[in-house]
Amino acid sequence: MTEAAHVDLKLPPKVSGEKPDIGHMEEFGVNFAKFLLRCNQECGELAEFNMGGQQTVLMSGPDAQEAFFKTLDSKLSRAASYQATVPVFGRGVIFDAPPEKMKTQLKIQVDALRYQNMKNYAAVIAEEVDQWIAEWGDEGELDFADEFIRLTLHTACHCLLGKDFRLRMTDEFKRLYHDLEKGLQAIAFVDPYMQQPIFEARDNARARLQELISDIIAERRANSDKVYGDALETFMSGTYKDGSFLTDNEVTGLVIATMFAGHHTSSGTAAWTLIEIARNPQQAAEVVAEVDALFTDDQPLSFESLREIPKLERFIEEVLRIHPPLVLLMRRVMEDIDYNGTLIAEGKTVAASTYGSHRNPDFFPDPEKFDFHREKPDTLWAFIPFGGGPHKCAGNAFALMQLKSIFAALLRRYTFELVDPSDSYQDDLSAMVLKPSSPSRLRYRRR
Numbered sequence: 088m089t090e091a092a093h094v095d096l097k098l099p100p101k102v103s104g105e106k107p108d109i110g111h112m113e114e115f116g117v118n119f120a121k122f123l124l125r126c127n128q129e130c131g132e133l134a135e136f137n138m139g140g141q142q143t144v145l146m147s148g149p150d151a152q153e154a155f156f157k158t159l160d161s162k163l164s165r166a167a168s169y170q171a172t173v174p175v176f177g178r179g180v181i182f183d184a185p186p187e188k189m190k191t192q193l194k195i196q197v198d199a200l201r202y203q204n205m206k207n208y209a210a211v212i213a214e215e216v217d218q219w220i221a222e223w224g225d226e227g228e229l230d231f232a233d234e235f236i237r238l239t240l241h242t243a244c245h246c247l248l249g250k251d252f253r254l255r256m257t258d259e260f261k262r263l264y265h266d267l268e269k270g271l272q273a274i275a276f277v278d279p280y281m282q283q284p285i286f287e288a289r290d291n292a293r294a295r296l297q298e299l300i301s302d303i304i305a306e307r308r309a310n311s312d313k314v315y316g317d318a319l320e321t322f323m324s325g326t327y328k329d330g331s332f333l334t335d336n337e338v339t340g341l342v343i344a345t346m347f348a349g350h351h352t353s354s355g356t357a358a359w360t361l362i363e364i365a366r367n368p369q370q371a372a373e374v375v376a377e378v379d380a381l382f383t384d385d386q387p388l389s390f391e392s393l394r395e396i397p398k399l400e401r402f403i404e405e406v407l408r409i410h411p412p413l414v415l416l417m418r419r420v421m422e423d424i425d426y427n428g429t430l431i432a433e434g435k436t437v438a439a440s441t442y443g444s445h446r447n448p449d450f451f452p453d454p455e456k457f458d459f460h461r462e463k464p465d466t467l468w469a470f471i472p473f474g475g476g477p478h479k480c481a482g483n484a485f486a487l488m489q490l491k492s493i494f495a496a497l498l499r500r501y502t503f504e505l506v507d508p509s510d511s512y513q514d515d516l517s518a519m520v521l522k523p524s525s526p527s528r529l530r531y532r533r534r
């Protein structure tokens with residue numbers, strides 16, 4: 088994308104059905120994935136719609152998506168689009184930090200999710216999964232959407248804040264986390280500072296959480312020779328250019344931001360993977376055979392042993408194609424932009440839809456069909472569950488390792504079948520992160 092010269096530039100085509108004042112909000116609110124598919128079908132690569140006064144241009148197809156992901160923050164700003172996260176992550180953290188500080192904070196966040204901690208995370212996740220299934224017995228029925236939300240909250244807490252915190256994880260912590268989550272409902276994207284009980288609860292929860300995390304930070308500073316191998320350790324040891332450490336507020340913010348980025352994205356994908364396993368027994372049998380062949384004994388799963396499980400990986404990728412947890416990604420246009428002769432004006436929002444892209448029949452023939460043998464598209468920019476470019480998901484490797492660990496453990500021990508009719512398991516798009524509709528019941532039986 089280049090800066091606009093304003094000569095002979097077209098404007099993006101507008102999506103039909105706009106209503107006075109609210110624009111397309113109503114249709115968007117009913118089922119935004121369906122709405123986005125309609126935008127693309129009607130207008131093509133660029134489609135402009137109105138979100139209660141905020142003009143938004145959906146960019147579809149590999150070329151437009153590549154431009155979306157690769158354009159610099161100074162032109163397409165995430166910070167301006169994600170201001171709702173500021174009271175949740177905290178003042179001065181990520182999207183509220185000056186650009187240089189934000190860059191360092193993101194780098195420290197990426198470091199925490201990199202190789203040096205990954206071995207510990209793999210061990211932690213395997214331990215949590217074993218604990219989780221220890222009580223299952225030979226057979227039973229569970230709502231796995233809920234189960235995976237619980238499991239991945241435990242793994243996230245354990246990997247981020249360490250064993251001691253996880254062992255002492257209280258109902259108070261869960262309540263605080265829940266209050267923070269409620270503070271990121273759709274209304275927060277209109278104005279996160281409105282006088283609303285949910286926002287007051289959010290602010291109280293943020294303050295209390297900082298007290299709890301500050302206690303651990305103080306405890307760790309008093310025992311500075313101990314090694315933890317968790318994300319908190321990386322956050323506490325990271326420094327800005329001038330050598331100063333992050334404040335307790337910033338460390339707390341990074342913990343919350345990482346938790347928010349990784350928790351429901353992982354639990355939703357895990358739940359959908361299990362449903363697709365139960366729904367596609369023939370394809371699942373290939374994955375189970377692979378897992379059986381690779382993990383022949385009862386050794387704990389390690390980082391090394393989880394590295395290559397190609398069929399399971401392809402299966403998870405197909406799950407991420409059909410059910411990408413982050414359906415819609417957004418940026419605010421900070422200066423007029425010329426995209427191939429079309430003006431995208433400053434102040435508008437641009438959006439990319441993973442959900443729509445993954446249903447483009449040019450790249451994914453018969454797109455609603457689950458087929459983990461389907462050919463990969465020959466462009467990088469059609470399959471985008473983790474985004475792309477400089478802000479591609481920092482937890483990509485962590486997420487895949489966690490999913491492989493969960494399913495290597497589960498598939499070796501149990502078989503799964505759907506409890507309800509197959510088509511009752513649908514994408515629930517009512518929250519920020521896609522998940523299977525409730526209930527998502529499955530029956531398990533020991534093999």
Ligand code: HEM
Pocket residue numbers: 165193196200344345348349350352353356407411412413416417471472473474475477478479480481482483485486
């Ligand atoms: C299946 C699971 C996951 C999916 C599908 C996913 C997807 C994504 C996507 C699409 C983005 C880019 C957002 C944008 O461009 O606006 C992103 C960013 C990010 N994700 Fe993930 N994510 C997953 C799991 C995780 C996990 C487990 C973590 C951490 C433990 C994590 C941490 C992050 C972070 C920190 C960013 C921001 C990177 C930056 O701003 O530079 N994600 N993720």
